[in-house]
Amino acid sequence: xxxxxxxxxxxxxxxxxxxxxxxxxxxxxxxxxxxxxxxxxxxxxxxxxxxxxxxxxxxxxxxxxxxxxxxxxxxxxxxxxxxxxxxxxxxxxxxxxxxxxxx
Amino acid sequence: xxxxxxxxxxxxxxxxxxxxxxxxxxxxxxxxxxxxxxxxxxxxxxxxxxxxxxxxxxxxxxxxxxxxxxxxxxxxxxxxxxxxxxxxxxxxxxxxxxxxxxxxxxxxxxxxxxxxxxxxxxxxxxxxxxxxxxxxxxxxxxxxxxxxxxxxxxxxxxxxxxxxxxxxxxxxxxxxxxxxxxxxxxxxxxxxxxxxxxxxxxxxxxxxxxxxxxxxxxxxxxxxxxx
Amino acid sequence: xxxxxxxxxxxxxxxxxxxxxxxxxxxxxxxxxxxxxxxxxxxxxxxxxxxxxxxxxxxxxxxxxxxxxxxxxxxxxxxxxxxxxxxxxxxxxxxxxxxxxxxxxxxxxxxxxxxxxxxxxxxxxxxxxxxxxxxxxxxxxxxxxxxxxxxxxxxxxxxxxxxxxxxxxxxxxxxxxxxxxxxxxxxxxxxxxxxxxxxxxxxxxxxxxxxxxxxxxxxxxxxxxxxxxxxxxxxxxxxxxxxxxxxxxxxxxxxxxxxxxxxxxxxxxxxxxxxxxxxxxxxxxxxxxxxxxxxxxxxxxxxxxxxxxxxxxxxxxxxxxxxxxxxxxxxxxxxxxxxxxxxxxxxxxxxxxxxxxxxxxxxxxxxxxxxxxxxxxxxxxxxxxxxxxxxxxxxxxxxxxxxxxxxxxxxxxxxxxxxxxxxxxxxxxxxxxxxxxxxxxxxxxxxxxxxxxxxxxxxxxxxxxxxxxxxxxxxxxxxxxxxxxxxxxxxxxxxxxxxxxxxxxxxxxxxxxxxxxxxxxxxxxxxxxxxxxxxxxxxxxx
Numbered sequence: 085x086x087x088x089x090x091x092x093x094x095x096x097x098x099x100x101x102x103x104x105x106x107x108x109x110x111x112x113x114x115x116x117x118x119x120x121x122x123x124x125x126x127x128x129x130x131x132x133x134x135x136x137x138x139x140x141x142x143x144x145x146x147x148x149x150x151x152x153x154x155x156x157x158x159x160x161x162x163x164x165x166x167x168x169x170x171x172x173x174x175x176x177x178x179x180x181x182x183x184x185x186x187x
Numbered sequence: 188x189x190x191x192x193x194x195x196x197x198x199x200x201x202x203x204x205x206x207x208x209x210x211x212x213x214x215x216x217x218x219x220x221x222x223x224x225x226x227x228x229x230x231x232x233x234x235x236x237x238x239x240x241x242x243x244x245x246x247x248x249x250x251x252x253x254x255x256x257x258x259x260x261x262x263x264x265x266x267x268x269x270x271x272x273x274x275x276x277x278x279x280x281x282x283x284x285x286x287x288x289x290x291x292x293x294x295x296x297x298x299x300x301x302x303x304x305x306x307x308x309x310x311x312x313x314x315x316x317x318x319x320x321x322x323x324x325x326x327x328x329x330x331x332x333x334x335x336x337x338x339x340x341x342x343x344x345x346x347x348x349x350x351x352x353x354x355x356x357x358x359x360x361x362x363x364x365x366x367x368x369x370x371x372x373x374x375x376x377x378x379x380x381x382x383x384x385x386x387x388x389x390x391x392x393x394x395x396x397x398x399x400x401x402x403x404x405x406x407x408x409x410x411x412x413x414x
Numbered sequence: 415x416x417x418x419x420x421x422x423x424x425x426x427x428x429x430x431x432x433x434x435x436x437x438x439x440x441x442x443x444x445x446x447x448x449x450x451x452x453x454x455x456x457x458x459x460x461x462x463x464x465x466x467x468x469x470x471x472x473x474x475x476x477x478x479x480x481x482x483x484x485x486x487x488x489x490x491x492x493x494x495x496x497x498x499x500x501x502x503x504x505x506x507x508x509x510x511x512x513x514x515x516x517x518x519x520x521x522x523x524x525x526x527x528x529x530x531x532x533x534x535x536x537x538x539x540x541x542x543x544x545x546x547x548x549x550x551x552x553x554x555x556x557x558x559x560x561x562x563x564x565x566x567x568x569x570x571x572x573x574x575x576x577x578x579x580x581x582x583x584x585x586x587x588x589x590x591x592x593x594x595x596x597x598x599x600x601x602x603x604x605x606x607x608x609x610x611x612x613x614x615x616x617x618x619x620x621x622x623x624x625x626x627x628x629x630x631x632x633x634x635x636x637x638x639x640x641x642x643x644x645x646x647x648x649x650x651x652x653x654x655x656x657x658x659x660x661x662x663x664x665x666x667x668x669x670x671x672x673x674x675x676x677x678x679x680x681x682x683x684x685x686x687x688x689x690x691x692x693x694x695x696x697x698x699x700x701x702x703x704x705x706x707x708x709x710x711x712x713x714x715x716x717x718x719x720x721x722x723x724x725x726x727x728x729x730x731x732x733x734x735x736x737x738x739x740x741x742x743x744x745x746x747x748x749x750x751x752x753x754x755x756x757x758x759x760x761x762x763x764x765x766x767x768x769x770x771x772x773x774x775x776x777x778x779x780x781x782x783x784x785x786x787x788x789x790x791x792x793x794x795x796x797x798x799x800x801x802x803x804x805x806x807x808x809x810x811x812x813x814x815x816x817x818x819x820x821x822x823x824x825x826x827x828x829x830x831x832x833x834x835x836x837x838x839x840x841x842x843x844x845x846x847x848x849x850x851x852x853x854x855x856x857x858x859x860x861x862x863x864x865x866x867x868x869x870x871x872x873x874x875x876x877x878x879x880x881x882x883x884x885x886x887x888x889x890x891x892x893x894x895x896x897x898x899x900x901x902x903x904x905x906x907x908x909x910x911x912x913x914x915x916x917x918x919x920x921x922x923x924x925x926x927x928x929x930x931x932x933x934x935x936x937x938x939x940x941x942x943x944x945x946x947x948x949x950x951x952x953x954x955x956x
Binding site for chain 1: 598626630658659662663666713714717720724725726727728729732
């Protein structure tokens with residue numbers, strides 16, 4: 085009673101479009117990094133990286149055409165990764181907030 | 188659903204006895220590969236945590252050390268890897284159409300592009316070694332600000348790109364195996380699961396690099412002095 | 415007395431289907447792999463137990479008369495590493511999960527039988543590294559490997575130990591991966607998610623934790639090995655490295671790991687309590703979802719191991735609250751189990767004795783965990799024997815008792831033999847009594863301030879320590895006995911019928927032991943789980 089993945093063949097045109105976007109974005113992120121945006125630089129770089137990764141996942145890895153279970157696994161991966169990163173970083177970000185006597 | 192249906196001729200040899208039908212087997216393989224990639228996300232995740240932790244603590248050291256990497260080599264290498272992702276996707280496409288020659292062509296292209304990436308990486312590593320930028324071995328970050336903390340950046344540089352390179356090497360070996368199997372005619376439009384599963388793995392390794400590139404190469408390239 | 419049905423020749427089952435060492439070492443049958451795991455897991459448990467014995471021998475006197483401090487450090491480190499990584503984490507999933515998950519869902523095998531066999535060999539390889547460490551001179555960092563001691567200062571075999579655990583982690587990951595895919599895609603027709611036995615739910619939740627958490631400790635140990643081997647420096651304070659970062663990475667896995675250890679036992683207890691009350695589990699849906707909740711919430715609390723490490727106080731507060739919340743799903747289960755027994759036809763067979771023991775001891779362990787979750791209390795109790803008592807109540811009183819319960823419950827199915835009723839009940843009582851005598855006093859010791867990982871202590875603590883060591887001997891006897899009578903039963907035990915306990919579940923509808931393919935025909939499930947009306951009247955087996 086499981087859902088089956090459709091045997092969906094992605095047209096080559098889609099692959100080439102995604103490829104083109106990835107190349108363009110690679111050079112965009114490289115060039116933007118040479119511009120001084122202050123603290124925004126990292127957010128721009130990461131946003132572009134996340135977008136590129138999404139393209140690879142959705143189209144090259146067929147997540148867009150996959151089963152609900154595949155999508156759930158990907159979501160779990162992202163959720164747990166963010167859990168690890170954010171909660172641990174929360175410790176590092178807040179360590180200086182409360183003054184400790186003697187320090 | 189689970190029935191002893193008339194087996195498909197082509198898939199006969201490839202259907203393992205504990206599966207009811209080829210669709211279930213393919214489905215199981217796909218989910219299995221995705222769960223494995225899930226573990227890889229968490230594996231690299233630990234390194235990303237270390238990266239963010241130390242970059243947050245020592246932004247000047249990280250920016251300074253990052254500038255020691257070659258921006259254009261990094262960008263070009265990223266391009267090479269993305270090309271290999273395209274050729275891999277096209278290889279899977281060719282397999283799904285049963286086009287053996289095209290499949291072998293694209294697998295070979297992926298292999299070559301992967302090889303180029305690794306060679307460039309090797310050159311970069313050698314360059315770092317020669318310039319004393321390997322922590323623990325006569326380390327000296329020349330002209331770096333907050334040099335005392337720069338080993339942390341380089342540890343992460345080698346740790347993260349090294350682990351990535353190791354994954355690519357494993358991919359290399361598997362690609363060769365796939366090529367050999369493809370030559371023998373093992374894959375056809377009814378069954379090409381190993382090619383597809385490897386494709387997932389290869390794309391994932393590409394995704395890791397998509398993040399490694401900006402994080403390691405692109406910190407404060409405007410020369411402002413702080414990230 | 416139940417007599418075996420008359421037969422002409424020994425019927426074919428998975429044990430005699432093929433003979434010869436090669437047929438075992440190259441098997442793809444999940445049942446044989448489970449038996450292979452049973453053997454090695456038992457051996458490692460015995461080894462870990464020997465180290466426990468050495469610890470209790472040293473601590474019978476206040477002076478350090480058996481070992482010097484360095485050797486003692488190695489002894490408790492080996493005890494921890496072996497018990498955590500080579501017994502508690504693999505035991506139920508690799509033995510009982512491997513054997514019964516496919517059968518419970520009506521499948522012929524796991525999704526990836528060869529990967530299953532591979533996971534056993536990987537376990538052996540990891541074990542080999544650990545044995546090498548033992549023979550070469552040991553590692554003294556504690557099973558927690560805190561930096562910078564482990565990365566910069568320890569003289570023990572940290573790299574080999576780290577590699578051994580790293581490799582062993584892949585065994586865990588592959589098992590979890592196999593279970594997840596199997597549960598999603600290999601269920602027999604009619605076996606919907608909510609008709610699954612609760613043991614399957616607990617295996618699934620455990621597998622999710624294995625798959626999501628183990629890679630993090632893998633990368634942590636990888637970094638530690640790199641740092642020690644190549645001096646690359648991730649945690650080295652000389653470069654600005656942060657030892658607390660190691661702790662974050664370590665406990666991100668190691669806390670959920672304790673749920674890997676306890677969830678399978680909870681699954682066993684759900685099956686056993688239901689069977690020996692002849693009543694379907696009270697609140698099936700609650701138990702199923704609480705398993706998932708424990709798996710999810712278990713990842714949100716690791717900072718309670720870092721309360722006094724220099725972690726931000728704000729983070730500490732949040733982790734403290736979350737640690738209280740994570741107790742709730744477990745408590746729900748305890749209520750459900752006791753409600754299942756209420757007005758059931760309770761039979762005190764050996765598996766049931768262990769399961770009831772589990773409920774009591776796990777509750778004590780869990781409640782003392784909530785005490786430790788309180789930041790204020792933990793400042794005083796951390797690194798004392800209170801913590802040791804707490805986790806042994808949940809790990810031994812909980813996880814081990816669950817394992818023993820499951821082993822005794824499914825032994826007739828796995829081996830086709832019944833074990834001695836008298837000896838198994840005597841052992842259960844010895845285990846329960848010995849365990850409480852060993853670890854009960856340790857709560858008091860911790861409260862009074864005795865630190866953990868010390869081989870010497872002030873003389874005023876001796877009485878309680880002697881009681882604890884005495885308890886350990888009783889516990890030891892109680893644990894050696896099953897090894898004896900279970901082995902004895904293989905040759906001399908009465909032949910078991912298909913369903914000696916009157917349990918529900920697809921595995922009980924096969925022969926004992928089952929045939930190699932599990933089922934002659936793929937079952938089609940038409941009724942809900944735990945339907946006792948379809949089970950034949952149970953005859954007590956003496």
